[in-house]
Amino acid sequence: MSPATAASQVSTAELHRAGQALAAESARFAALGWMRGTSGNLSVRLRDDPLRLAVTTSGRDKGELGAEDVVVVDQAGAAVPDQPRPDVRPSAEAGLHARIAARSGAGAVVHVHVLAPVLAAERWPDGVVLRDLEMLKGLGRAAHDDEMRVPVVPNSQDMGVLGAAFEAGFDAATPALIVARHGLYVWGGDLAEARHRAECLEWLVSFALAADR
Numbered sequence: 001m002s003p004a005t006a007a008s009q010v011s012t013a014e015l016h017r018a019g020q021a022l023a024a025e026s027a028r029f030a031a032l033g034w035m036r037g038t039s040g041n042l043s044v045r046l047r048d049d050p051l052r053l054a055v056t057t058s059g060r061d062k063g064e065l066g067a068e069d070v071v072v073v074d075q076a077g078a079a080v081p082d083q084p085r086p087d088v089r090p091s092a093e094a095g096l097h098a099r100i101a102a103r104s105g106a107g108a109v110v111h112v113h114v115l116a117p118v119l120a121a122e123r124w125p126d127g128v129v130l131r132d133l134e135m136l137k138g139l140g141r142a143a144h145d146d147e148m149r150v151p152v153v154p155n156s157q158d159m160g161v162l163g164a165a166f167e168a169g170f171d172a173a174t175p176a177l178i179v180a181r182h183g184l185y186v187w188g189g190d191l192a193e194a195r196h197r198a199e200c201l202e203w204l205v206s207f208a209l210a211a212d213r
């Protein structure tokens, strides 16, 4: 085993803790109706170099995940060998999680199928502009005279295409991405920060839609 491989090895106990945290956060998003029909996925960073993320498994009800419903993926979003549960698989979307984590340095990425940002992308396909709203502070921005444009990228089943579109529009001060006709990605230092940002962004785009009639 190479030194790099040994350093990136994730212990069962460590993965269990990550799985517990991901299950708890998934249940909160599911309760909001943001992870309907097994959709969406959450990830946390386990290692920096080489990048390793713990990602929720594919195809499970996100309101009913257990600590074991987690997969370790690499910088391409592919499951690494020697998983505690080799029978479970990451979502294909893990590839975009990994790309976002690598580019932004985020400790956690949440991907949810929440309606308001998708509606906003339909109205503003060149990006959703938000400004002069108190809730912008929840995304690390100023409440006044600080325009945030949340990028919108076309949906694709090819994570390479989505990843390239994400990187083309990446702005370190805007920790969110809307995939048109699909859903929302938000990231932060940890799962709680990513969730708080997702909650604030949902409020902001709901306001923008309601105010722009």
Ligand SMILES: [Zn+2]
Pocket (backbone or CB within 6 Å): 039, 040, 093, 111, 112, 113, 182, 183
């Ligand atoms: Zn999705």
